[in-house]
Amino acid sequence: MDLSQMNSAEQAHMSKIIEKKQMQDFMRMYSNLVDRCFNACCNDFTSKALSGKEEQCVLNCADKFLKHSERVGARFAEHNADAMSATGQK
Amino acid sequence: MSFLGRGSSTPAGGVNHERVDMAVQELDMITDIFNKLVSSCHTKCIGTRYAEGDLNKGESVCVDRCVAKFFEVNKKVGEKLQSMGGAAAGGGGLPSL
Numbered sequence: 001m002d003l004s005q006m007n008s009a010e011q012a013h014m015s016k017i018i019e020k021k022q023m024q025d026f027m028r029m030y031s032n033l034v035d036r037c038f039n040a041c042c043n044d045f046t047s048k049a050l051s052g053k054e055e056q057c058v059l060n061c062a063d064k065f066l067k068h069s070e071r072v073g074a075r076f077a078e079h080n081a082d083a084m085s086a087t088g089q090k
Numbered sequence: 091m092s093f094l095g096r097g098s099s100t101p102a103g104g105v106n107h108e109r110v111d112m113a114v115q116e117l118d119m120i121t122d123i124f125n126k127l128v129s130s131c132h133t134k135c136i137g138t139r140y141a142e143g144d145l146n147k148g149e150s151v152c153v154d155r156c157v158a159k160f161f162e163v164n165k166k167v168g169e170k171l172q173s174m175g176g177a178a179a180g181g182g183g184l185p186s187l
Binding site for chain 2: 003005006007009010013014017018021025028029032036040041056057058059060061063064065067068069071072073075076079
């Protein structure tokens with residue numbers, strides 16, 4: 001996305017919108033992650049407390065998801081950079 | 091601030107809503123694609139045992155290929171839609187990812 005073509009008022013407006021969207025996106029990611037890790041780790045309801053094993057599973061699950069999303073982000077950025085330079089060369 | 095900022099040219103200091111809306115739409119689309127990419131490749135590549143918190147080698151390779159393949163599918167579907175003339179349905183043309 002090219003924000004450099006915008007004037008300062010538009011850029012300020014955009015950064016407010018982006019900030020709001022980042023917050024929304026974070027909340028969405030949070031609830032998604034809870035759902036994912038809960039479903040992956042918690043299948044035994046003989047106790048209402050998380051067992052040590054379940055807790056470790058949840059921590060690993062969250063950790064792994066963040067690393068996964070980081071890696072996807074890196075590949076995504078690489079792809080975008082490639083696509084950008086390809087259109088620039090035309 | 092200014093209601094005259096609707097046109098394609100904007101007086102300095104005004105906000106061109108059309109231009110901002112376009113940027114927001116693009117942002118929404120990219121965010122949506124990225125989130126779907128993260129979700130799909132996680133489901134397809136990451137095991138559910140969670141014995142450790144790091145991506146193992148197989149998972150890492152899978153993620154890289156998954157992302158590449160997703161983009162290829164994105165391109166193929168885009169080309170297909172375009173050839174069918176249905177690309178105008180969204181009004182925005184093809185996502186250039």
